[in-house]
Amino acid sequence: xxxxxxxxxxxxxxxxxxxxxxxxxxxxxxxxxxxxxxxxxxxxxxxxxxxxxxxxxxxxxxxxxxxxxxxxxxxxxxxxxxxxxxxxxxxxxxxxxxxxxxxxxxxxxxxxxxxxxxxxxxxxxxxxxxxxxxxxxxxxxxxxxxxxxxxxxxxxxxxxxxxxxxxxxxxxxxxxxxxxxxxxxxxxxxxxxxxxxxxxxxxxxxxxxxxxxxxxxxxxxxxxxxxxxxxxxxxxxxxxxxxxxxxxxxxxxxxxxxxxxxxxxxxxxxxxxxxxxxxxxxxxxxxxxxxxxxxxxxxxxxxxxxxxxxxxxxxxxxxxxxxxxxxxxxxxxxxxxxxxxxxxxxxxxxxxxxxxxxxxxxxxxxxxxxxxxxxxxxxxxxxxxxxxxxxx
Amino acid sequence: xxxxxxxxxxxxxxxxxxxxxxxxxxxxxxxxxxxxxxxxxxxxxxxxxxxxxxxxxxxxxxxxxxxxxxxxxxxxxxxxxxxxxxxxxxxxxxxxxxxxxxxxxxxxxxxxxxxxxxxxxxxxxxxxxxxxxxxxxxxxxxxxxxxxxxxxxxxxxxxxxxxxxxxxxxxxxxxxxxxxxxxxxxxxxxxxxxxxxxxxxxxxxxxxxxxxxxxxxxxxxxxxxxxxxxxxxxxxxxxxxxxxxxxxxxx
Numbered sequence: 220x221x222x223x224x225x226x227x228x229x230x231x232x233x234x235x236x237x238x239x240x241x242x243x244x245x246x247x248x249x250x251x252x253x254x255x256x257x258x259x260x261x262x263x264x265x266x267x268x269x270x271x272x273x274x275x276x277x278x279x280x281x282x283x284x285x286x287x288x289x290x291x292x293x294x295x296x297x298x299x300x301x302x303x304x305x306x307x308x309x310x311x312x313x314x315x316x317x318x319x320x321x322x323x324x325x326x327x328x329x330x331x332x333x334x335x336x337x338x339x340x341x342x343x344x345x346x347x348x349x350x351x352x353x354x355x356x357x358x359x360x361x362x363x364x365x366x367x368x369x370x371x372x373x374x375x376x377x378x379x380x381x382x383x384x385x386x387x388x389x390x391x392x393x394x395x396x397x398x399x400x401x402x403x404x405x406x407x408x409x410x411x412x413x414x415x416x417x418x419x420x421x422x423x424x425x426x427x428x429x430x431x432x433x434x435x436x437x438x439x440x441x442x443x444x445x446x447x448x449x450x451x452x453x454x455x456x457x458x459x460x461x462x463x464x465x466x467x468x469x470x471x472x473x474x475x476x477x478x479x480x481x482x483x484x485x486x487x488x489x490x491x492x493x494x495x496x497x498x499x500x501x502x503x504x505x506x507x508x509x510x511x512x513x514x515x516x517x518x519x520x521x522x523x524x525x526x527x528x529x530x531x532x533x534x535x536x537x538x539x540x541x542x543x544x545x546x547x548x549x550x551x552x553x554x555x556x557x558x559x560x561x562x563x564x565x566x567x568x569x570x571x572x573x574x575x576x577x578x579x580x581x582x583x584x585x586x587x588x589x590x591x592x593x594x595x596x597x598x599x600x601x602x603x604x605x606x607x608x609x610x611x
Numbered sequence: 612x613x614x615x616x617x618x619x620x621x622x623x624x625x626x627x628x629x630x631x632x633x634x635x636x637x638x639x640x641x642x643x644x645x646x647x648x649x650x651x652x653x654x655x656x657x658x659x660x661x662x663x664x665x666x667x668x669x670x671x672x673x674x675x676x677x678x679x680x681x682x683x684x685x686x687x688x689x690x691x692x693x694x695x696x697x698x699x700x701x702x703x704x705x706x707x708x709x710x711x712x713x714x715x716x717x718x719x720x721x722x723x724x725x726x727x728x729x730x731x732x733x734x735x736x737x738x739x740x741x742x743x744x745x746x747x748x749x750x751x752x753x754x755x756x757x758x759x760x761x762x763x764x765x766x767x768x769x770x771x772x773x774x775x776x777x778x779x780x781x782x783x784x785x786x787x788x789x790x791x792x793x794x795x796x797x798x799x800x801x802x803x804x805x806x807x808x809x810x811x812x813x814x815x816x817x818x819x820x821x822x823x824x825x826x827x828x829x830x831x832x833x834x835x836x837x838x839x840x841x842x843x844x845x846x847x848x849x850x851x852x853x854x855x856x857x858x859x860x861x862x
Contacts, residue, residue: 224855237853243845274856291844311842313711313797325839328847331828343847355852363852366843 221607222359223277223586228266231277231587239355239363244291247367249301253380254281254357256586256603257305257388258414259528261594262482263348267498267505268530270332270349277586278358278605279305279345280387282380285371286361292368301371303364304555305388307343307354310369314342321552326366327352336531341552358586360607372559375567381604382566385419385573389602391558393419393479396526397427399549400475407431409464409473409516410450411509413441415576415602416526417479421448422571424477433467435460437485440599444576456487461516472518480509481527490535497534504531514541525550576602582609627673634670641666701783701808702818704826708834711798712841714769714790720841721772721788730837733821744777751817757781782818783808803834 220239226232239248257280262268282302288295295301308315312324323342327333333340333350343365346356355363364370374383393416400408408424410417413436421432425448434445435453442452451467453460464473482505485491494506509527514537517523523546541548565571578601581589589603629637645663648656669675710717720726724737724745735748735756743763750756759780765773765787775785784807791800807822809815822829839846 222853222855232855234855236855239853240851242848242851245843245845272856274854276854309843311711313709316711325843326847328849330835331832352847353849355849355854365847
């Protein structure tokens with residue numbers, strides 16, 4: 220089959236590789252009909268995620284059709300149209316049974332390595348480095364889905380592929396970010412970063428009852444899309460965002476602030492260059508430029524919600540501000556399984572059409588150039604859908 | 612397995628029922644309390660002096676009337692009758708895991724000899740030779756193998772299984788697995804302890820190599836896989852999956 224493989228920082232390649240096989244009784248094989256490039260794939264593309272190996276198959280946002288089921292799978296049949304959460308979860312451990320699916324105890328075969336780094340191992344992820352299990356990803360024609368009896372969700376007929384594939388990560392991720400804000404009536408939510416997660420966080424904050432959302436970015440078309448979602452926008456290259464947020468909230472500050480940026484932030488202040496240099500020289504794993512702003516901007520007693528990905532050890536986090544303002548901080552990989560059904564229902568009720576975020580449909584073969592376009596924010600690129608088998 | 616054994620020594624017919632550390636603390640505390648009470652006279656002086664003197668007496672005699680009344684004895688420790696791996700010798704590793712399953716299910720799986728190679732991967736085979744005895748064959752690094760006879764010397768259903776090699780075994784070793792209910796219905800805490808006395812020569816080196824620099828991590832992996840089998844019915848793996856490394860790469 221054809222698959223997108225990582226060949227080193229800045230180098231993705233579409234290769235012919237062996238088709239995946241059933242390995243465990245609860246596995247299924249899915250023929251991928253639609254897959255995406257996620258903003259978090261760019262962290263691997265740029266070489267900032269350790270333990271990615273040359274030849275690893277990329278991709279964790281995908282859906283398709285079941286073509287083979289393992290001997291222990293009772294609830295799936297060949298031909299089922301399914302979407303697959305990017306977090307791999309067993310459904311049986313303490314964490315899965317408490318709906319903390321991205322913290323599954325049993326799905327990471329390299330848990331020992333993750334324990335060394337994090338104390339305890341989170342769940343395995345598709346196509347997201349060997350620290351998270353080294354599972355082959357879904358930017359391919361076929362993919363092996365472990366624990367497929369809990370990891371494949373049948374897609375109702377009226378939900379399109381473009382809508383369904385957004386439910387594998389990005390929509391639930393934005394939604395959980397907003398849910399983590401514990402929104403009450405009258406709340407103002409500030410969203411740092413207007414990439415796909417930020418866009419879904421904006422709309423989800425309104426779905427959950429926010430009075431006002433203020434979105435921060437510097438890319439004109441992303442700010443435009445945010446305004447389309449009902450947000451007021453601030454361009455951090457043009458205004459002092461923290462002052463502006465204070466002004467816009469009558470001096471009180473936003474009730475909650477979402478960091479939808481993560482480890483490869485950009486900024487205009489001195490600390491951005493500090494982060495840039497320390498990350499490039501591997502003295503720091505992440506660039507927490509946005510996280511610092513978010514903590515600074517949040518009102519007293521407010522909530523900082525972090526869907527943006529961080530991987531390692533961060534410098535100069537203003538813990539004093541977080542502590543003395545009594546902030547609540549919530550974060551983590553998305554518990555996707557928890558959100559699939561409720562969000563399908565919101566789509567069915569016409570509350571949101573998650574396909575709004577897609578700017579590009581291209582054949583799988585074009586993945587390498589689209590990684591570059593997406594990373595460089597060229598061609599007004601916000602969300603790339605890859606179609607295996609699409610005629611070029 | 613119906614036979615159960617406990618390893619408690621008979622209580623000695625002695626009036627000492629306070630442990631060594633407690634006696635030292637009693638002496639120090641008693642002296643301090645008495646001195647303090649006498650230095651600052653007030654309404655609490657008399658009870659404080661009485662308490663201080665009582666503590667001093669407990670420290671000196673090792674006899675606590677309160678412990679006697681409550682049936683507590685901290686001077687006697689429980690000890691195994693006989694040990695195949697002497698204290699503080701060789702490799703001693705212990706690791707625990709919480710498994711979201713009841714103790715009886717875990718105990719029964721562990722008690723079935725044919726399941727052991729599934730849990731501990733250096734065990735190649737286990738052959739029962741008697742009610743509580745078995746012949747083990749283990750695999751060691753460098754293609755080496757070792758064989759020895761093992762007896763199960765403690766077997767409390769759903770609580771603990773302990774085993775040790777018989778005297779004159781090629782490799783002296785012992786182990787135990789304990790099952791304790793986890794709080795709030797979270798399943799069972801399983802603690803695995805493994806002890807080895809590596810013999811001299813290449814066999815001993817192979818044993819050291821088997822456990823490596825991080826023996827806790829090594830047996831932690833067995834517990835993790837045991838948990839995976841018990842909770843999910845399979846071991847999570849990517850072994851044998853496809854990748855772009857498999858020599859069939861084309862463009």
